[in-house]
Amino acid sequence: MKNNVVDLDLETAYSAVSETYKGKGDIHVACREMRSKSPVFVGDFLEQFGVPTNAGMQQGTRPTFALFKYQDVMSVLRDASTFTNGFIAEGLGAFFDGLIILAMDGEQHRRVRALLQPAFMPETVNKWRDQIDEVIREDFLEQMVPVKKADLMDFGLNFPIREMYALMGFPTDNKEAYRKYAAWTLAMVGGNQIDPEKAPEARRNAGIAVKLLYDAIKDVVVKRRADGCIGDDLIGRLLRAEHEGHRLNDHEVVTFVRSLLPAAGETTTRTFSSVMSLLFATPGLIDRVRADRSLIPKLIDETVRYEPVSTFKVRETAKDVEFHGVKIPKGSFVQCLVVSANRDEEVFENPDTFDIDRKLKPSFGFGFGPHMCIGQFVAKVELNCAINAILDLFPNIRLDPDMPAPVIEGAQLRGASHVHVIWD
Template sequence: MSPTRDVLDVDRVRELFDLRGSFVAQAGGGYEDDPYPIWRSLRERAPVHEGTVHELTGVDEPLLFHGLPEPDRPHFSAFAHAACDRAYRDGEVFASSPEAVDLDGAPAVTNSMLSMGGERHRRYRALVQPSFVPAKARWWIRNWIERTVHLLIDAFADQGRAELNVDFCAAIPVLTITGAFGIPLERALDVRAAARRPQDVLRILGPIVAERRERPRDDLISVLVEAEVKDADGTPHRLTDTEIHSFALLLLAAGSGTTWKQMGITLAALLQRPHVLAAVREDRALLRPAIEESTRWQPTDPMFSRWVTRDTDFFGVRLPKGAVLHISIGAANRDPARWENPDEYDVHRPPKASLAFGGGPHICLGMHVARAEMLTGIGALLDRLPNLRLDPDAEPPRFIGFYERGATAIPVVFG
């Protein structure tokens, strides 16, 4: 039995990362239809519509996600790539938060640089950006990703079959980010379970931050405690515990909640197309475009939101100050004005940036780490599991969920 399996409760992993479970139910985890034909119709009718994405798609139940529910604000949704791209790039009109961040307030995901704007956001992002650039990917792979991937594969490599979505994909990002924080392996799932209770997470993280202030190590918390940020007047200061805690909560939420679903989507797309999987196995240079194409074709979070700061005319629609604009990434990423045959999953598609990782100044900070996790994880599966294929006797994977989309179980056989 591998060290990872000794402490990683598989049943608990399945509970915490179940798309239909309580963690994502409020974001439409039980939605099983294909929303893309409806989004295509909406995009063809107009680039921007009044209403939320789920209401316009025909989902009557109230859903919670970024920018939702906000019942006292008017809501609009953008479906065309040009409209979504402009909203991401114009941070003055389309703010990432309805109110200013209070750095003296309680630590929270929404009280972090995710919700900052303008110069303040640039200053705080610059602190940690060096740890997330492509050149730093090897640091993540060497210290945390590679070891985790191979320990997980060790647990089933001699069994001839496995379930790859939850038992493999889900575990990699949460173990990577908690490892980068110096959180012991046996506490990793405690952190995931407490994701909606920040104070419970901070009871685990707080002592680590205090210890790193005294004795820094080669990890992400040490980067944060040693970083300096300049105030608006140029005065430098070290990050406070509250600032570090809020940033850590943001990374935990983003790092352990999205990459696993996108890795599962990529694996399912390849396994459903054996000829494409064979091509990727033979030519590993195709693995990166296979991942990029999956993020365009089926992004795990197909919508994010912005708050309108002043009355504005936007692609033929009058948006009042205080409204919420929902950016339908899923629809934008299949806009035929930007891609030919956009509904097809094509690993040979000429490279062109999509909105899968957002855009503008708030483009996903951890996108290169996410790519490193997917490249390392899928590459290791292809290296170590000969003749990897979907289990012909099991139900094949399907894509479900609304604001958090992912694959159902991915049962495979090999050897």
């Protein structure tokens, strides 16, 4: 990562985060073994892969356990009063001072979620479909057509940010500003570095990025308030909303928006990389999907089951609980291995086969329960528009035989770094 956070470019910031959260080893293999041998792991399961975890970052502060089975993961994620999120404010959240929805529990979470929810419902999001499609085609893909080859991740890194920041209500006239904010957001996420040599610099950069983002968002919020708090986008809604009986002040709106940024862009980028990789890797699939675009939602859902971006979610126990005879005391960390639950052979037939025709069942790539991804409809519309446009504009698109095939990897954050393609 460059020392100068102000000038950090998006590509560098993204690679640094991928490197930090990639780790070593094959998490699917390790999880399969756990499902068959022992559905509860006592300790920090992720430690063996060398990726940052809350248990690792807050060394020894809480006993830690890991769960692998579908029903166990579902029962934890759905019960937010027994399995809480407040500790997140100590980890990544320590970089923020202010409102972080993911770190909220109980009534506070319910109220804030209700305040945000309308901006993300399908009926709202579907209204933006034409605009999302236009940006994808006109600002990105149409210019690529004559080149006849590309790394699709050059597009994949940029389009979710463009769309997402517009939805949040940032001005749309400065494209470079989006890339800058996104790079700073990634520097913030990259602050959880476990390599002792890199940790001090990563933390320092995260601290600088947090401040740079604060100032940039503050400028937007102040201007939007002065302009009358209008607009149907997220900032407009927050400026008009009430939170716990009072109107949000500028500091609260800024910290709230800033805490949403890490959830909004990179997740869609990584999911895009996996969708495209699996679309090309599965024999006959691209021809089927090209001919029948109604298969795209199934393609996205199966990708999110088969290769969830984020391999695990952590909760803290608010009381003593027990799983499969293992007692987990109050105040423990419970790591829910989403990547394992999504391939539980007791729930999914042939779970290691990528099959877009499988019967739809809930899986956990967008989470589950009260904290389930609020932005999933946005992400799905964007991905749908992107896949459709790629199939429309790039005739006979296929993997570039002269370049390495895409590899979906990562012990904590999964995705492919490159998807090299050619077309006629």
